[in-house]
Structure formats: structure tokens, C-alpha cells
Amino acid sequence: MLVMPKFEYVAPADVREASRLLxxxxxxxxxxxxxTDLLVSVKQRVIVPSLVVSSRRxxxxxxxxxxxxxxxxxxxxxxxxxxxxSPVVRATYxxxxxxxxxxxxxxxxxxxxxxxxxxxxxxxWYYNQTKFWRESYGLCFKQGGDAxxxxxxxxxxxxxxxxxxxxxxxxxxxxxxxxxxxxxxxxPLTDLYSGDGKTPFTLRPGEIIxxxxxxxxxxxxxxxxxxxxxxGTIDFxxxxxxxxxxxxxxxxxxxxxxVVLTGVHTQPVVAERAIAILKGNELTEEIIQEAGAAxxxxxxxxxxxxxxxxxxxxxxxxLVQEGIREVLGQPASPSAA
Ligand SMILES: Cc1cc2nc3c(=O)[nH]c(=O)nc-3n(C[C@H](O)[C@H](O)[C@H](O)COP(=O)(O)OP(=O)(O)OC[C@H]3O[C@@H](n4cnc5c(N)ncnc54)[C@H](O)[C@@H]3O)c2cc1C
Ligand code: SF4
Numbered sequence: 584m585l586v587m588p589k590f591e592y593v594a595p596a597d598v599r600e601a602s603r604l605l606x607x608x609x610x611x612x613x614x615x616x617x618x619t620d621l622l623v624s625v626k627q628r629v630i631v632p633s634l635v636v637s638s639r640r641x642x643x644x645x646x647x648x649x650x651x652x653x654x655x656x657x658x659x660x661x662x663x664x665x666x667x668x669s670p671v672v673r674a675t676y677x678x679x680x681x682x683x684x685x686x687x688x689x690x691x692x693x694x695x696x697x698x699x700x701x702x703x704x705x706x707x708w709y710y711n712q713t714k715f716w717r718e719s720y721g722l723c724f725k726q727g728g729d730a731x732x733x734x735x736x737x738x739x740x741x742x743x744x745x746x747x748x749x750x751x752x753x754x755x756x757x758x759x760x761x762x763x764x765x766x767x768x769x770x771p772l773t774d775l776y777s778g779d780g781k782t783p784f785t786l787r788p789g790e791i792i793x794x795x796x797x798x799x800x801x802x803x804x805x806x807x808x809x810x811x812x813x814x815g816t817i818d819f820x821x822x823x824x825x826x827x828x829x830x831x832x833x834x835x836x837x838x839x840x841x842v843v844l845t846g847v848h849t850q851p852v853v854a855e856r857a858i859a860i861l862k863g864n865e866l867t868e869e870i871i872q873e874a875g876a877a878x879x880x881x882x883x884x885x886x887x888x889x890x891x892x893x894x895x896x897x898x899x900x901x902l903v904q905e906g907i908r909e910v911l912g913q914p915a916s917p918s919a920a
Pocket of ligand 1: 659660694696702745793820
């Protein structure tokens with residue numbers, strides 16, 4: 584049985600105070616959302632905190648607010664199920680509702696928070712293990728060691744970012760308000776991710792995501808969220824795609840497109856090449872195939888999990904193609920998987 588190590592636990596009611604406490608803990612302090620990721624890592628001694636700061640009483644980080652004609656304000660301590668249960672999110676921001684509804688299983692969606700999902704630690708076979716297992720193997724870069732067992736000879740950790748909602752929020756061009764010891768700052772959601780699997784977030788010491796803002800779509804975007812995982816529930820994405828297409832009146836020509844990948848790199852990836860192929864073109868089968876292939880080229884999965892990088896890359900192409908066909912009302916290809 585894995586038991587929790589000892590740490591101090593506090594539940595402040597003020598974000599600034601939470602930020603100050605985290606700063607003072609000097610890298611050993613962690614904000615607790617639903618704990619569905621953090622507490623697993625603490626039990627495995629992957630993370631050994633001296634202080635855990637709960638967001639339980641931080642009411643200013645909770646809730647969903649829609650301002651007509653402006654956008655959606657989501658508190659990071661909002662639970663994931665609240666996203667897909669919200670009528671306004673389902674109606675106006677359906678991509679976000681779709682992605683939230685396939686995170687893990689029902690319990691993860693009821694405990695897990697938006698902030699925790701966006702700040703989900705990168706994952707790897709050699710990292711998400713018990714202390715006993717890791718020590719018997721030898722510590723890698725992400726654990727303070729001097730090797731990577733996945734990219735042997737490489738200098739960087741290539742652990743995968745496998746959060747679901749980040750791709751959807753990024754496709755909706757979400758922006759963050761980040762609260763820190765010296766005040767608030769704003770940043771596009773995509774700037775949250777560093778691209779380094781070892782330290783995957785650009786948050787500075789003591790900083791907390793205080794709000795996620797999604798601008799209101801001014802056009803009728805058609806959206807899809809396609810996820811490949813081992814089982815139909817409870818599993819992290821091995822590859823997933825959030826897509827949004829703006830179609831001309833003929834329902835065939837693509838006026839604008841957004842495609843964001845997750846699960847296949849150290850951070851979410853905006854699939855610029857696929858977007859360039861889709862934009863301005865009639866969505867013929869040839870263009871759909873090309874867009875899928877282009878997105879797959881931008882996926883860089885490593886051997887961080889049981890499935891092969893080649894298959895996960897291939898699945899990106901399949902998911903992009905399936906998503907576009909779904910939006911166009913075409914049947915799924917029989918050769919999909
Ligand atoms: C079996 C299993 C399956 C899972 N499947 C999936 C899946 O399919 N897809 C998926 O995306 N996730 C999955 N998860 C991971 C996890 O359940 C979700 O990502 C969840 O949303 C994490 O949210 P949380 O509130 O529980 O995060 P926590 O565990 O509380 O926190 C995670 C990290 O985020 C940080 N954090 C939390 N809030 C903030 C904030 N406001 N500002 C800055 N940092 C913050 C914490 O300090 C911590 O480092 C799975 C987990 C398990 C155990
Ligand atoms: S990718 Fe390499 S450095 Fe990163 S967790 Fe895995 S083995 Fe460790």
C-alpha cells in the first residue's frame with residue numbers, strides 16, 4: 584500500500600496569500616485542485632511536498648461566468664463536470680464541453696479541476712512509478728538524474744503532456760490570468776507550456792492560474808474532439824485532436840480552421856501545417872487526407888507509454904480526418920483504426 588508522506592496542509596481563503604505561501608515554500612509547495620494527479624504523484628514519492636495549499640476555500644477561483652458578446656470566464660478551481668454540465672458551455676463553447684467530458688472517468692471529472700487539468704504534469708513510463716521502481720532503475724532527468732531512458736543520448740526530457748482540455752481551450756484561443764506574488768499577468772494559454780518535459784510549465788515561483796478566458800465565437804464554428812486511448816474510459820489520451828472549422832455557406836469550403844494536438848509531445852501542439860492546408864480550400868477527400876498527414880508530421884510522440892510513437896502519430900492523422908468528416912456529416916472511414 585502506498586501511504587502519504589507527511590507535509591503541511593493549508594487552505595487559505597485568499598489567492599494572494601496562497602501565492603505567497605507557495606513562494607515561501609521554495610519549490611516544495613504545491614497548489615491542490617482535485618488532487619487526482621498531484622496526490623497520486625505524492626503517494627508515489629514522484630513529488631515530495633513540504634506544503635500543500637488547497638484551493639478548496641479560494642472562492643474567487645471557482646465558477647463559470649458568461650458575458651454575452653464578450654466570452655467565457657472559467658475559474659481554475661471549477662470541476663471538469665461543471666464545464667460539460669453548463670448549458671452555456673455546451674451551447675456556445677461545445678469544444679470545451681466535449682474535451683472535458685472525456686477526461687479520465689466520471690470520478691476524475693467530478694474531482695478534477697480545470698487548473699489541475701491544464702497543469703497536468705508530463706507523463707512517462709519511467710517517471711510515473713513508485714519510488715522503489717524508479718530507484719531500482721536509476722533516476723532520469725525528470726527526477727534529478729543524468730539520463731533519459733526514452734531518448735537515449737538526448738539532453739532533454741520528452742515526457743508527454745496528456746491533458747485533454749488544454750487542446751480545446753487552445754483551439755478556442757483561451758487566455759489566462761496568472762496571479763503571482765507581484766500581481767496579475769495575462770498570457771495566451773499556449774504560453775503556459777515550455778516544451779521541456781522536465782519543467783513543462785512557464786509559471787514562475789508562487790504563480791497560480793487565476794482565470795481562464797475564452798473569447799466568444801463570433802462565427803458558427805463546427806467543432807470536434809477526437810481522442811485515442813487504450814480503453815473507452817479512465818485512460819489518458821495517447822493521441823487526441825481538438826478541431827474547429829468555419830465553413831462557407833456551401834458547407835464544403837473551409838474559411839478558417841483550428842487544429843490542436845495533445846498527448847503527442849511535451850506540450851499541446853498547434854497543427855499549423857494542417858491549418859494551412861484546410862484554410863481556403865474545399866474539403867475534398869484529398870484535402871482531408873493531406874491535412875491529417877500534415878498534422879501527423881507535427882506530432883512528436885516518444886516511447887513514453889505502451890503504444891509505439893509510430894502508431895500514435897498515425898492515429899493523429901486518423902483522428903484529424905475522422906473529425907473533419909464528422910463535421911461534414913460524412914460517415915467514418917472503415918479503415919479508421
Ligand atoms: C486513472 C487516471 C486517468 C486519468 N485520465 C486523464 C485523461 O484522460 N485526461 C486528462 O486530461 N487527465 C487525466 N487524468 C489526470 C487528472 O485526473 C486530470 O488531469 C485532472 O483534471 C487533474 O485535475 P486536478 O484538479 O485533480 O489536479 P491536481 O492533481 O489537484 O493538480 C495537478 C497539478 O496542477 C496544479 N494546479 C492545480 N490548479 C492550479 C492552478 N489554478 N494554477 C496552477 N497550478 C495548478 C497542481 O499544483 C498540480 O501540480 C487521469 C488521472 C488518473 C489517476
Ligand atoms: S522522457 Fe526521459 S527524462 Fe523524461 S521522464 Fe521519461 S525517462 Fe525520464
